[in-house]
Amino acid sequence: MNARGFIRKLPQYGLPIATVILFAFLSFTAPSFLTGYNIQNISRQVAALAVAAFGQAIVVITAGLDLSVGATMALVSVFFAIGTLKYGMFVGIIIALAIGLVVGFLNGSIVARFDISPFIVTMGMASIARGIALTVTGGTPVHGMSEGFAEIGVGSFLGIPNPILIAIMAFFVCFFMLMYTRLGRHIYAVGGNKEASRLSGVKVDWCTVKVYLICGLLAAVAGIILTSRVRSGQPTLGTGYELQSVAAVVLGGVSLYGGRGNLVGVFFGVLFIGILGNGLNLLNVSSYTQQIVIGIVLILAIVMDSVLLRQEKARKSVTVKQAA
């Protein structure tokens, strides 16, 4: 019984186990992997992805999808840099966050108001955002910020790098929101059954707008972290982040069908993607090949999601029979 229970639960632990195996494998094959410097490097790289992925997870739990995450980061990056040059860093940050919220609001309200596929809406939005970023800068990075500009990305507090602190804070805020607040419960309910939620008095449209707002805001935070790290406003920043964040979310056990999953899983999903990317770098796998790997991981994760859901359904129809 216990062994059976464990095997049934195995898929839940599958990702942490896979992460550990990957970690062990890289420790042996890539000599520079298990060094303090590299570990810190991983966590810095992972931090921005983590923040973006938490936002993505919240959207996906409502059975939505945000493919504009990467482009939002680019738009934010450009205006964060320009704003800082003109009005100082504080105003730059405000502008950056506001841009994230605007993109999120547009995504959310279009999806909710016209009840159309978030896939198409956010893909279109991605093109718009990236296009604006490129137009404004003429395709070249924005330079000229002072040393202090890099503080968010490379500085640290009590020995912990700032990006990691920000990611940890984002984790706890989102975790708390999902598990203990009314909004969080509404998010799961809407993802699980929109109509039943509506008939229970949940303002479904508002809930949809809110999740895209949160996702846009977190994408802006991720954009700020990366922009600060490279000390320049990059119109090409965040390329691939939409796919990587979706991969991390799905790997982490959040179902694309909505209503299921939690942030702890997403955390491991991000870790896995981060370690994988870093490992491939250390093993001198080209960035072109890495794209192939990410694609494969994403598809595998989605296949797993669908297969697990089907298995669970089959198992449940049996337990219902037993109960009856």
Next chain:
Amino acid sequence: MANLLRMTDISKTFGGIHALRNVDFELNKGEVHALLGENGAGKSTLIKILSGVYQADSGEIALNGQAITVRDPAEACHLGISTIFQELNVVPELTVAENMMLGREPVKTFFGMLDRAASRKKCREVLETLHISLSLDTPVRKLNTAMQQMVEIGRALLIDAKIIVMDEPTASLSEAEVESLFKLVGELKEKGVSIIYISHRLEEVISICDRATILRNGEVTAECQREELSLEKIIKNMVGYEVKERYPKEQHNIGKTVLEVRSLGADNLFSQISFKVRAGEILGLSGLVGSKRTDVVQAIFGADHYDEGEIFLDGEKLPPGNVEKAIESGIALIPEERKKQGLVMGLSIKKNIALPQLKSISRLGVINLWEETKIAEHMGKQLQIKAGSLEQEVQDLSGGNQQKVVLAKWLYTKPKLVILDEPTRGIDIGAKIEVYRLINNLAAEGVAIILVSSELPEIMGMSDNIIVMSKGKITGTFKNEEVTEEEILACAFETQGRC
């Protein structure tokens, strides 16, 4: 008559639990054989074995005296066994003809082009033999459930089905549509097609079947010919004890007006709807499917918009299209479709019950989890929800228990008006009686109740007053004791041309 189908000694277990134990089942040519039993009695398992969805652990199936094995649904199809499930299998966007031919479209040899003429001819022939008038080019989504069902029956005949299994075919049909379905069943019999008929509506079963097999806990408890069938006998064999009062109607004190609807109207849906419901009153809302009963109650609840008219609750005007406000003012709606509208299947019992009350149990948006648990425990006990724990996901529960969760979630809101839209659809008789008791208890506490139902006996057995709707208009208002079934049906048919 010779046996067309004979299933002998069929057993099937799921994880050590017997779903079927040594079940025998026979079917003659041109016979309507009813399969009865509570939810979980094993009806669906037996049908699924026949249609190749499951494999029996032991036992034999013989068709025309020859032993057969049905490995998958495609093979069942090939053998002439066709199943029409409760959830219809039609493609809404395709036309009637396209649906009927789906999967075996005739093609012209050249490039595999569709042979439309041939396909239309075949469909027309089948529909004509059944005396169904349906335009072949109508997209199926434009048809009502009854018509869609006809399309499925037509499809079954196109593959030369010798056995048609109908799983709860009348669950979402109104009385009139049931009649035409019965006529169709008669036609099928004449053509020598055998029918296995599964239904929870016992009166209907008695009137249509030639023979009935009753299951309880995976075993056959009775097999009898039509002449020997009676309601009491069926119920006794289904539940194992005699149910004296199916509708335990009680008299309550009726108080002041709770809900008043004044000439409510919505574009193309309904118009001039006016009525009152008083405290402690059970108002039955009857009518055929398509009479827009559901649209009216959804509008009252604020789930759908309306263009004209007013709704007053306790004398206060309700804003249109605002569910949250309706809940706050004390209206609860137990929706028609439990799974689609009533519950979030992947959430726990506790979280489902809490959903409409989140506002009252959270402060600054943070949910008081302790209070949430307390509510669920309280309601679970009150409604006797049978579950391992309140953390169990509702999709693991039986239909009756799921319905209790929906009731629990709404009753905790302490509503002044409860609207129940088909509250007993698809749940077994034991659970039905519990639901009826609950409705009576609510009325006794002074709650106003609107009961929407397609089952006339249910309406007549439970209501104090009855409103009949047809095509979006109220065509009759009656006191229960002064009305007959015929009068209600007459009103339900009013202005309703044959489709």
